[in-house]
Amino acid sequence: MNLKELAERLKLSQTTVSRALNGYPEVSAKTRRRVEEMARALGYAPNQQARRLATGRSMSIGHVLPRSLHEMLNPVFMEFIAGAGETYAQRGYDMVIAIVDDGQEESAYQEIVARKKADGVMLHGPRVAETRHTLLKSLDLPFLVHGRIPGAEDATDWIDMNNRRAFERAAHLLLDLGHRRIAFLNGLEDMDFVARRKAGYMTALNDRGVELDPALMRNSAMTEPFGALSAREMLTAARPPTAFLVSSMITAIGVSRAISECGLRIGQDVSVITHDDALSFLPNSGEVPIFTCTRSSVRTAGIRAAEMLIKRLIDQPVEPISELLEADLILGQSTGPAG
Amino acid sequence: MNLKELAERLKLSQTTVSRALNGYPEVSAKTRRRVEEMARALGYAPNQQARRLATGRSMSIGHVLPRSLHEMLNPVFMEFIAGAGETYAQRGYDMVIAIVDDGQEESAYQEIVARKKADGVMLHGPRVAETRHTLLKSLDLPFLVHGRIPGAEDATDWIDMNNRRAFERAAHLLLDLGHRRIAFLNGLEDMDFVARRKAGYMTALNDRGVELDPALMRNSAMTEPFGALSAREMLTAARPPTAFLVSSMITAIGVSRAISECGLRIGQDVSVITHDDALSFLPNSGEVPIFTCTRSSVRTAGIRAAEMLIKRLIDQPVEPISELLEADLILGQSTGPAG
DNA sequence: GTCGAAATCCAAAGCGGTTTGAAAGCCGTC
DNA sequence: GACGGCTTTCAAACCGCTTTGGATTTCGAC
Numbered sequence: 001m002n003l004k005e006l007a008e009r010l011k012l013s014q015t016t017v018s019r020a021l022n023g024y025p026e027v028s029a030k031t032r033r034r035v036e037e038m039a040r041a042l043g044y045a046p047n048q049q050a051r052r053l054a055t056g057r058s059m060s061i062g063h064v065l066p067r068s069l070h071e072m073l074n075p076v077f078m079e080f081i082a083g084a085g086e087t088y089a090q091r092g093y094d095m096v097i098a099i100v101d102d103g104q105e106e107s108a109y110q111e112i113v114a115r116k117k118a119d120g121v122m123l124h125g126p127r128v129a130e131t132r133h134t135l136l137k138s139l140d141l142p143f144l145v146h147g148r149i150p151g152a153e154d155a156t157d158w159i160d161m162n163n164r165r166a167f168e169r170a171a172h173l174l175l176d177l178g179h180r181r182i183a184f185l186n187g188l189e190d191m192d193f194v195a196r197r198k199a200g201y202m203t204a205l206n207d208r209g210v211e212l213d214p215a216l217m218r219n220s221a222m223t224e225p226f227g228a229l230s231a232r233e234m235l236t237a238a239r240p241p242t243a244f245l246v247s248s249m250i251t252a253i254g255v256s257r258a259i260s261e262c263g264l265r266i267g268q269d270v271s272v273i274t275h276d277d278a279l280s281f282l283p284n285s286g287e288v289p290i291f292t293c294t295r296s297s298v299r300t301a302g303i304r305a306a307e308m309l310i311k312r313l314i315d316q317p318v319e320p321i322s323e324l325l326e327a328d329l330i331l332g333q334s335t336g337p338a339g
Numbered sequence: 340m341n342l343k344e345l346a347e348r349l350k351l352s353q354t355t356v357s358r359a360l361n362g363y364p365e366v367s368a369k370t371r372r373r374v375e376e377m378a379r380a381l382g383y384a385p386n387q388q389a390r391r392l393a394t395g396r397s398m399s400i401g402h403v404l405p406r407s408l409h410e411m412l413n414p415v416f417m418e419f420i421a422g423a424g425e426t427y428a429q430r431g432y433d434m435v436i437a438i439v440d441d442g443q444e445e446s447a448y449q450e451i452v453a454r455k456k457a458d459g460v461m462l463h464g465p466r467v468a469e470t471r472h473t474l475l476k477s478l479d480l481p482f483l484v485h486g487r488i489p490g491a492e493d494a495t496d497w498i499d500m501n502n503r504r505a506f507e508r509a510a511h512l513l514l515d516l517g518h519r520r521i522a523f524l525n526g527l528e529d530m531d532f533v534a535r536r537k538a539g540y541m542t543a544l545n546d547r548g549v550e551l552d553p554a555l556m557r558n559s560a561m562t563e564p565f566g567a568l569s570a571r572e573m574l575t576a577a578r579p580p581t582a583f584l585v586s587s588m589i590t591a592i593g594v595s596r597a598i599s600e601c602g603l604r605i606g607q608d609v610s611v612i613t614h615d616d617a618l619s620f621l622p623n624s625g626e627v628p629i630f631t632c633t634r635s636s637v638r639t640a641g642i643r644a645a646e647m648l649i650k651r652l653i654d655q656p657v658e659p660i661s662e663l664l665e666a667d668l669i670l671g672q673s674t675g676p677a678g
Numbered sequence: 679g680t681c682g683a684a685a686t687c688c689a690a691a692g693c694g695g696t697t698t699g700a701a702a703g704c705c706g707t708c
Numbered sequence: 709g710a711c712g713g714c715t716t717t718c719a720a721a722c723c724g725c726t727t728t729g730g731a732t733t734t735c736g737a738c
Binding site: 351352353354355358365366367370389391392393394395 | 715716717718719720722723724725
C-alpha cells in the first residue's frame with residue numbers, strides 16, 4: 001500500500017493526499033478527514049526511505065561511541081540512551097547507534113554526513129581535552145553534548161549535571177559530620193566530569209582549611225574492584241580515611257565490601273557518599289537508602305537531551321541552548337559522625 | 340557529490356559508475372579502477388536513503404526493547420548490543436534501537452515492516468510464554484532470538500548460552516565441596532533463561548538426592564538489594580544455607596555484602612557461585628577472580644548473533660540456524676568446602 | 679453576470695540511487 | 709567484408725515520497 005494506490009482509491013492526486021496527511025493547510029477539512037480515514041482503514045504508512053530521500057532529512061539521530069568510551073560508561077550510557085530513545089520515538093525520530101574502534105570516530109561522523117545517516121548526533125563523554133566538537137562544527141552536523149566541553153560552554157549545545165556543586169555539597173556534608181580525612185575515588189582523569197567533581201571536592205576541603213592528601217585521591221575506571229582495592233589499601237595504611245567520597249555506585253559497592261572485610265561498619269566506623277545515577281538495576285532508594293548519595297537521574301538527562309537536540313534540529317535557535325541539572329543530596333545509611 | 344556528478348566527471352553513464360562501484364562483473368577492470376580512484380579522490384559516498392529506496396533494503400537491523408525488559412536486562416543488554424554493533428558496522432549495517440512502552444511492541448514491529456525501517460530484528464529476552472516470534476513470522480520479518488523460545492527451538496534462528504548445563508555444573512561443584520543447603524537466587528520467573536537455570540540446579544540436586552528447599556529459592560529482578568536482602572534473611576533463618584548460587588553478578592555482590600554484614604567470611608563460611616556475563620565494568624578476572632563463576636561473554640554472543648542474523652538476511656538458508664555457547668566454570672575465591 | 683481573491687486540487691519535477699533492456703564496440707571466423 | 713558472440717557502455721524506467729508552480733473551482737462583491 002503506497003501513496004499512489006491510496007490516491008487512486010480516493011480518486012485524488014498524490015499531492016493532495018500527501019498534504020492532507022502531513023497537515024498542510026491547503027486542503028479542506030472534509031477531504032482531510034476522508035483521507036485520514038481511508039489511510040487508517042488501509043493501514044497506509046508512508047515509506048520512510050522514500051520520505052527521507054524526498055525531504056533530505058533522515059529523521060534519525062546518531063550516537064557514535066568509541067569502544068573505549070562505551071566500556072567505561074556502559075551502564076550509565078545505556079540508561080541515558082533509554083531516556084533519549086523514549087523521546088525520539090515519541091517525536092518520530094529513529095535512534096541509530098554506531099560503536100566504532102577508537103580513532104574511527106572521525107570517519108564515522110564523516111560518513112553520517114556524507115550518506116545522510118542522521119540529522120544530528122549526541123556527543124557522549126566529553127574529555128578535558130576534547131576535539132570532536134570542532135570536527136562536528138566543520139562538518140556542519142548539529143549535535144548536543146551530554147556533559148560540557150571546557151572552553152566551548154558558550155559555543156555548543158549541552159546538558160549536564162552540576163558535578164562540581166554536587167561533589168562540593170557531598171564533601172561539605174562529610175566535613176560537617178566531623179570527617180577530616182576524606183578519600184576520593186574518582187573516574188579517569190581525562191574525563192571532563194571527573195575534573196569537575198574533583199574541583200568540587202577540593203573547593204569544599206579548602207573552604208574548611210583541610211589539607212588535601214594525594215594518598216587519598218585516586219582515579220580509575222569506575223569498577224567494583226577499583227573501589228575494593230583502593231579502600232582496602234587506604235584503610236590498612238598508616239593514617240586511614242574516616243570517609244569516602246566515591247564517583248560511582250559500582251565503585252562504592254566495592255568500597256563497602258572492603259570496609260566490611262576490614263571488620264569495620266559502614267556508616268558507623270567509616271562513612272561513604274557516592275553518586276547515584278539512578279540506574280534501574282542498582283536501586284538505592286528504599287525507605288532509607290543504603291548509600292548516602294548525590295543523585296541525578298541520567299535517564300531524565302537523556303530525555304531532556306533528546307528534546308533539546310530535536311529542538312535544535314527543528315527550530316534552529318540562533319543561540320546555543322544548554323541546561324544544568326542539579327543533583328539531590330540524599331541521606332542514607334552510609335554516613336555518620338566521625339569517630 | 341552524487342552519482343550523476345561523478346559520472347559526468349568520468350564521462351561515463353551513471354549505470355557504469357554504479358556497477359563499477361558495486362562490483363558487478365560487466366565492467367572492465369580498467370574502468371573499474373578509474374572509477375574507484377575518482378570516487379575516492381572526490382570523497383563520493385552513495386546516499387544511503389537513495390540506495391535504500393532503490394534496493395528496497397534498509398541495510399539496518401532493529402532492536403525493539405519493551406521498557407520493562409530493558410530495565411531488567413540493562414547492563415547485559417548493552418554489552419550484547421556493543422558486540423552486535425561492531426559486527427553490523429563491519430558489514431555495512433546500521434543498528435536502530437527502539438525503546439517502546441510495554442504493549443507497544445507489536446505496533447513497533449508492524450511499523451518496522453510497513454515503513455521498511457529494518458531488514459531484520461533481534462529478539463531479546465524470550466519468555467517462557469513467548470509470542471513475539473509468531474507475530475514476526477506472520478509479518479515475514481526475519482529475526483534471531485538471543486536465547487531460546489520454548490517449543491520453537493527448531494523453527495527459529497537463535498543463539499543461546501547453555502544455561503542449564505552451566506548451572507548444573509555450578510551446582511555440582513558446590514555439591515562436590517560438600518554443600519547440601521544451597522540457596523538459589525534466580526531472575527524473574529517468566530524469563531526463559533531463568534527456567535533453564537532452575538532446571539540445571541534442580542537436576543544437580545536431584546542427582547545427588549538432595550531435597551529441594553523452597554525457602555532457599557527466590558526469584559526477582561537481579562538487583563544488588565535483592566541479593567543482600569535475600570541472603571541476610573536466609574543466613575539468619577533457622578537452617579541457613581552454606582552456599583549460594585546466584586544468577587547475576589550484581590546480585591552476588593549484594594549477597595557478599597550480606598555475608599560480611601553477618602560477620603561471615605565469603606569462601607570460607609559461605610560459598611558463592613555466580614554467573615559472570617563478562618561485563619566490562621564488572622571485571623571478575625584477576626589472578627584469582629573474586630567470584631567463582633560460570634562465565635560466558637555476552638558481548639561475544641552479540642557478535643555471533645549479528646553474524647548469524649546477517650547470514651539469514653543475505654544467504655536466506657532454508658533451515659533455521661542456531662548456536663549454543665558453553666559457559667566456562669571458573670574457580671575463584673568465593674567457594675570452599677562446606678564447614 | 680463578471681471579476682478577483684481565496685480555497686482546492688493537480689501534473690510533473692525532483693530526491694539519488696539501482697536495474698532493465700538495448701545499443702555499441704571489439705574480436706575472430708568463414 | 710559480413711556475421712555471430714562477447715564485452716562494455718548507455719538511456720531510461722523505477723523506487724515512493726515531497727513540493728513547486730499552475731490550473732481549476734468556489735464564492736462574495738460589485
